[in-house]
Amino acid sequence: QVQLQESGPGLVKPSETLSLTCTVSGGSINNYYWSWIRQPPGKGLEWVGYIYYTGSTNYNPSLNGRATTALDTSKNQFSLKLRSVTAADTAVYYCARWTTVMTTFDHWGQGTLVTVSS
Amino acid sequence: EVVLTQSPGTLSLSPGERATLSCRASQSVHSLSLTWYQQKSGQAPRLLIYGTSIRATGIPDRFSGSGSGTDFTLTISRLEPEDFAVYYCQQYGNSPPWTFGQGTKVEI
Numbered sequence: 005q006v007q008l009q010e011s012g013p014g015l016v017k018p019s020e021t022l023s024l025t026c027t028v029s030g031g032s033i034n035n036y037y038w039s040w041i042r043q044p045p046g047k048g049l050e051w052v053g054y055i056y057y058t059g060s061t062n063y064n065p066s067l068n069g070r071a072t073t074a075l076d077t078s079k080n081q082f083s084l085k086l087r088s089v090t091a092a093d094t095a096v097y098y099c100a101r102w103t104t105v106m107t108t109f110d111h112w113g114q115g116t117l118v119t120v121s122s
Numbered sequence: 123e124v125v126l127t128q129s130p131g132t133l134s135l136s137p138g139e140r141a142t143l144s145c146r147a148s149q150s151v152h153s154l155s156l157t158w159y160q161q162k163s164g165q166a167p168r169l170l171i172y173g174t175s176i177r178a179t180g181i182p183d184r185f186s187g188s189g190s191g192t193d194f195t196l197t198i199s200r201l202e203p204e205d206f207a208v209y210y211c212q213q214y215g216n217s218p219p220w221t222f223g224q225g226t227k228v229e230i
Contacts, residue, residue, distance in 0.1 A: 039220075048210065048222055048223070048224045048225050049167065049210055049212070049222040049225075050222070051218070051219055051220040051221065051222070053218075054218075062218045063218070064218065064219040065123075065218075065219060066219070098166055098167075106172050106173070106176075106178075107154050107155055107157075107172065107173065107214060108157040108169060108172040108173075108212075109157070109159075109167075109169065109212075110169055110172075110178070112166040112167060112168075113166065114165075114166055115166050
């Protein structure tokens, strides 16, 4: 059974960089897209970006180039960095697996709350 | 960007009743690219329906999806107590961003 687990600081100061890691267990990184999705408190879901197992990436234009993702296949992990954060970046951040077979997010992490505050 | 608009925002029903949730896209969406998720309070979203009408593994047959083009529907034939939650539709296209609707809350 594939499981995803987010980890990283729960508090980030404004203008600094948010850094999160997702550890994938029970399955391989290969042949999937690995995404970050966030949810501000009490609001809906927003796709942040993805990294394919080959290393290609794509991001939500609404983030204005502030997001980057990376893969560490030796550890079965992928990561998110979001630069120059503001209070508007406060959200629960989920990592999720996208499968091209089902064309959907079929596995999600439990989510981690990141608060941007001084 | 494809904007998904879900209606109603809140659906107040009783167990045993039928729930009909709508998801309208700002432009035509391929039927393979429309997904529905269920989210309970404090939990991650859970995959319900993908490819417009295909139930994910373990999803009971009281959940069904339909639609095409710009109009899609999630139907819960007889609500069980565990079905009271927020439901999101989501689409992907040839170019990002992949987008979600704003959600429909099904409450008692």
